[in-house]
Amino acid sequence: MSRTTLQQIALSLDISVTTVSKALNSYPDVSKKTIERVKEAAERLNYKPNSFAVNLRTQQSKTIGLIIPEIVHQFFSNIVKGVTDEAEKNGYVVIVMQTNQKFNREKETVEFLINKQVDGILIALSDETVDYEHLLRSQNLDTPIVMFDKIANTVACSKVLIDDVKAAYEATEHLIKTGCKELVHFRGPLHSQNAIDRLEGYKIALLDYDLPFKEENVYLCEEMSFDMGREQARKMLDENAKVDGMFINTDLVAVGAMAEIKDRGLKIPEDISVIGFSNWFLSSVITPSLTTVAQPSFSMGKISFNMLLSELTNKRNNTKVTHETIHLPTELIVRDSTLPL
Amino acid sequence: MSRTTLQQIALSLDISVTTVSKALNSYPDVSKKTIERVKEAAERLNYKPNSFAVNLRTQQSKTIGLIIPEIVHQFFSNIVKGVTDEAEKNGYVVIVMQTNQKFNREKETVEFLINKQVDGILIALSDETVDYEHLLRSQNLDTPIVMFDKIANTVACSKVLIDDVKAAYEATEHLIKTGCKELVHFRGPLHSQNAIDRLEGYKIALLDYDLPFKEENVYLCEEMSFDMGREQARKMLDENAKVDGMFINTDLVAVGAMAEIKDRGLKIPEDISVIGFSNWFLSSVITPSLTTVAQPSFSMGKISFNMLLSELTNKRNNTKVTHETIHLPTELIVRDSTLPL
DNA sequence: CTGAAAGCGCTTACAG
DNA sequence: CTGAAAGCGCTTACAG
Known part of the structure; x- marks a missing residue:
């Protein structure tokens, strides 16, 4: 069973690939009737766009990278959950990578994600990181970065953290x-x-x-x-x-x-x-x-994703991209390892 | 700063794109000298292949999907770690998705990964899953599946589990x-x-x-x-x-x-x-x-990835794909909540 | 409102 | 050993 292509839909309706593409993307210059016919055919033939072709054409991957020190850690696995949940809602895919707190791995990881052409990167720095060249490089190559939890004060980007x-x-x-x-x-x-x-x-x-x-x-x-x-x-x-x-x-x-x-x-x-x-x-x-x-970990993940998303959206619309730093609230949970007040 | 393309390397060396491509992939019918020149130029111009184009051309994404019930769980986050570590070594990217133990989410997730054109899927079933239509569909669409830990006996695929x-x-x-x-x-x-x-x-x-x-x-x-x-x-x-x-x-x-x-x-x-x-x-x-x-969780992740990888390799080489079931050893860890023998 | 054509960046069968 | 050409499946500027 191979996938349905625009070509096949076009053939089956005896119209051009161009029109099919426009209809599926609801371009305003296509007649209501054509849109309807095309969408019906797409449904019937179980058409799914080939994302490689779309990516290649549009130069965006709808994929982001998420870099954390260590996934086997409740705080970070909650972050992953927050990010992936939110990403999915917005049609994005998340590539999760770990540095194991090694600076070298962090550099490699950023490089890898850039090569994979992610649209943006969410990162919590490794504890070893004191040099930010790799992050600046990513920004220069037009791959925006948002930092959360483990951040570097001196890097100009949006940040989500606690006080x-x-x-x-x-x-x-x-x-x-x-x-x-x-x-x-x-x-x-x-x-x-x-x-x-x-x-x-x-x-x-x-x-x-x-x-x-x-x-x-x-x-x-x-x-x-x-x-x-x-x-x-x-x-x-x-x-x-x-x-x-x-x-x-x-x-x-x-x-x-x-x-x-x-x-x-x-x-x-x-x-x-x-x-x-x-x-x-x-x-x-x-x-x-x-x-x-x-x-907060789950919400830190969600918020970080949304900040990156709005940055990507602004970039695409050529709106000015501004950086923000958000502090999320913490709470002292009093239990039995301390004396009563 | 935009990315270097094959075209640019070809231009700079005054040879064809074809030859550049072959040289970079070390085709045997290219002269040693050309290969050398091309690789040197690629290095110098910091060439990175555009993965969208490669994917589109080769019809494979070098990406796999990993579906687990819940990432915020030490066993599964260790699985994720095992899988991603091993994937990375082999140049694969992993998309991690969670079902939160919901059958409906599991179906959506499989559908999503198929649409994203992953090369294969690693899955631990949700506890609700009793119908395997979605998995068969994936296999029919030529996206192989390997199950681990939470498996269905009746589905024909490779499995990694404990006894x-x-x-x-x-x-x-x-x-x-x-x-x-x-x-x-x-x-x-x-x-x-x-x-x-x-x-x-x-x-x-x-x-x-x-x-x-x-x-x-x-x-x-x-x-x-x-x-x-x-x-x-x-x-x-x-x-x-x-x-x-x-x-x-x-x-x-x-x-x-x-x-x-x-x-x-x-x-x-x-x-x-x-x-x-x-x-x-x-x-x-x-x-x-x-x-x-x-x-074992980390090693279960590693082994699962490797089984999927060998299945993908066999598929590409048109070697016969066989299914295996591997049982990993467990160990009773005796501590203080039980009486001495 | 519709469609022919170009092109995204690569790989590969084929010719020379 | 090298390269011209086709094509992967899509989107979009342009013409009609």
């Missing part, structure tokens, strides 16, 4: 208000803007509440893993016996830290309060359940 | 060997082949160990969720006070059931032993940690 400083501030403030005095922060990778901003929020909160900021109370987690959380908690517990509150970048790391704390026979939250970040499903079912910061 | 009967048997057997007498099974949806086979394994194990199979000890979970697990556990605890062992289809459901059991003041595993299925990360960090069945 990490504010979210971290609120988490730290909650620890302080529930009585914690010696606050530790487990920070994320050095180049991650999220990590930088969350550390900043932690600092500002300490300052506002007249608590000293101590460099040695900030622990670096190069990767967001259970093991890393456990390891740094081990180090922390060996070094500082006074810690009574922890604000930890990412729930997964927090869960690792909690395991170590519990293994040492310390009580959460009585001895040490813990707040995570992301509100993974995980955090609601571990013992004790984890107080954390919920961040 | 659910055996895996369930081993889990149930472990409960029996650790001393459980009154065994309950939480089964999955009625039409899910996985669920059917796991129930079967549970039954056979009971039989082999001379324990009675009781219809009322099988609880139906229409969906695999935390809430469903809690709800059915509630029902079970109200109805049957003697239960001392549970084999639960899917970790997530098991975690919900455990929450209910703990809320009732019962001890796991002292009062009731629990075994889940899937080995989510989650199971290793809850309290008590959950004994479960590990099933």
